[in-house]
Amino acid sequence: MSSTDSVTTPTKPVHIDTRDELDALVSEHDRVLLDIYTSGCAICQSIEPVLGTVAKVSDVVVAMLNPKTDMSVADEYTIRSVPTLLLFEDGEQTGRLDDGFQGAQAIIDFVENPEQ
DSSP states (O other): OOHHHHSOOOSSOEEEOSHHHHHHHHHHOSEEEEEEOOTTOHHHHHHHHHHHHHHHHSSSEEEEEOGGGOHHHHHHTTOOSSSEEEEEETTEEEEEEOSSOOOHHHHHHHHHOTTO
């Protein structure tokens, strides 16, 4: 049984605050897309509804974390700009997208093919 068989994939973004919450989410689900954002960032605000669409139409768990609640995440993943999207598969980071605003199809393509 894969971990997604035993845990339901949320159909909307999940807000998390700490590295421990991220670790738990990554260990519970096969694939997690983490959005690193900050309050007051217009691009971050505009990408949030797009991430909601991604969560509804894909099997990836979408999580959102503001690094001010746990700076160790920003340090560990060398976050230099927001929004930054990190893709985790089977507990390992497999992709990174930090090119500013992305539409739903671009993010779905990234989730399906993180190395392109």
